[in-house]
Amino acid sequence: MCTPVTEFARKTGDLRSLSTTDIRLAALVYTLENELVGSDHIRTEPSDKVSVLVLVLVLVLVFILVLAVRLSMQTWKKISKP
Numbered sequence: 034m035c036t037p038v039t040e041f042a043r044k045t046g047d048l049r050s051l052s053t054t055d056i057r058l059a060a061l062v063y064t065l066e067n068e069l070v071g072s073d074h075i076r077t078e079p080s081d082k083v084s085v086l087v088l089v090l091v092l093v094l095v096f097i098l099v100l101a102v103r104l105s106m107q108t109w110k111k112i113s114k115p
Contacts, residue, residue, distance in 0.1 A: 037077070038063050045079040047087050059086060 038060040042048040051059075066075065 036060050041077070041079065050087070055090070
């Protein structure tokens with residue numbers, strides 16, 4: 034099944050790095066936007082800029098990594114106290 038989301042991700046080269054959940058979530062957002070607002074403002078061809086979806090995913094992963102490091106540091110401080 035070739036949806037607008039998978040086709041766009043294929044054109045940007047992001048398709049291989051997206052999970053099924055990522056694609057389904059993006060497709061849901063696309064469907065809701067299309068039904069509620071319309072699709073005139075939605076690009077069908079990627080621009081030369083970095084894919085916004087990939088940028089958002091990277092920012093989320095960095096945020097999760099920072100949280101994990103902070104939690105492990107707090108745990109280490111508790112363990113290392115005499």
